[in-house]
Amino acid sequence: MKVFRFETLHDSDYDEIVALLGGGGIIAFPTDTAYGLGVDPFNEAAVDRLFRLKGRPEAKPILLVVDSVPMAEAVCRPTELFHALAEQFWPGPLTLVVPSQPHLPKNVTAGTQSIGLRWPAAPFAGRLLNRFEKPITATSANKTGLPAAINAEEIRSQFDDGLDVLVDGGSLPFRGGSTLLDITGDPPVLLREGPVSFEALQSFFNGRIERRVG
Secondary structure, three states: OEEEEHHHOOHHHHHHHHHHHHOOOOEEEEOOOOEEEEOOOOOHHHHHHHHHHHOOOOOOOOEEEOOOHHHHHOOEOOOHHHHHHHHHHOOOOEEEEEEEOOOOOHHHHOOOOEEEEEOOOOHHHHHHHHHHOOOEEOEEOOOOOOOOOOOHHHHHHHHOOOOOEEEEOOOOOOOOOOEEEEOOOOOOEEEEOOOOOHHHHHHHOOOOOEEOOO
8 A cells, every 4th residue: 555645745646646546446535524435436346346345335325526516417417406505515525415327337326326426625635536537436434334534544454455545634524424415305315414514404405404314
């Protein structure tokens, strides 16, 4: 596993990481919540390798991160509500579960025809996505049953040499991950509490939101 420190990354380092992702590699990288595990979601072998690394197949759509609304639109079927939420809360720690585009691999959507999307307010993720020019996965960096990693030491202890690259961005603030909101139905459903509070979402929806956390 090659380790980079975020604050000392050079253009050539980003080029190396982008090439690795394009070749099916797995990286651990800092987001605006906890660390994520990144692969090219259109490389099915890389996604399968990611699931084996975490210790089980995913039964839910895997999270993808983007650096713009147009990048999100390339993998989802956007609605007026999606655009309103993106304008209000992105970039930031709100993941939106939305209908997916049919060309997304089934091991990314888990056959649900939906996908979780987030535009993180994290400088490394933004720069990487700008260079990679398409979404990457950002499923939480943890083995099944263990907490999401919030520093490089926890990444090393959980994954040892199973990763190709670790980008060390220091200690991160939210072990529990981003707020997770399902907008595939009416009313929207809060699936996971996080940095964007239920109260903030209640205010946005004028109270028309359900809470199904667990």
